[in-house]
Amino acid sequence: MQHVFKMEQEEYTKEEIDWSYIEFVGNQDVLDLIEKKPGGVIALLDEACMFPRSTHKTFAEKLYQTLKDNKRFSKPKLSRTDFTINHYAGDVTYQTDLFLDKNKDYVVPKHAALLCASKCSFCFRTFPTFTRGKY
Numbered sequence: 001m002q003h004v005f006k007m008e009q010e011e012y013t014k015e016e017i018d019w020s021y022i023e024f025v026g027n028q029d030v031l032d033l034i035e036k037k038p039g040g041v042i043a044l045l046d047e048a049c050m051f052p053r054s055t056h057k058t059f060a061e062k063l064y065q066t067l068k069d070n071k072r073f074s075k076p077k078l079s080r081t082d083f084t085i086n087h088y089a090g091d092v093t094y095q096t097d098l099f100l101d102k103n104k105d106y107v108v109p110k111h112a113a114l115l116c117a118s119k120c121s122f123c124f125r126t127f128p129t130f131t132r133g134k135y
Contacts, residue, residue: 027088033072034085041067041085049103056081056096063096 005024005083014020025052044062048054060081067073067083076093084093115123 005093025088030085030087033067033070039066041083045099045103049100054100056098058099059100060096 005022009019009021014038028131035043038047045059046065048059048062057080060083063073063083064075069074072086074086074091076082076084079093079095081096083096084091084095107119
């Protein structure tokens with residue numbers, strides 16, 4: 001948003017191009033909600049993945065507890081594990097059911113297959129789990 005609207009409009013002004021101002025809403029607060037360390041959705045997800053007993057329910061509870069005062073975050077009334085983020089274009093509700101599983105899945109299958117097929121001794125020594133078919 002910053003680049004597309006603000007910087008481009010500043011460039012138009014600088015180059016004296018005839019144009020009409022476009023009103024836009026920045027989304028830095030949404031980015032912070034998602035990416036901020038510590039305390040953003042991704043940081044809380046990474047933290048939950050470090051604890052073996054974490055579930056999508058405990059992850060959702062941590063989100064509700066930590067982000068309850070954020071104006072861009074809300075808990076849907078009819079769900080115990082979903083959460084809603086008010087993005088610049090509207091509300092999006094996310095289901096936490098597979099968040100932890102997907103976040104723990106660090107190996108991209110195509111990359112693992114490539115390593116498994118490698119004849120390179122470096123790959124074999126560096127990635128023994130992958131090259132022995134245990135990924």
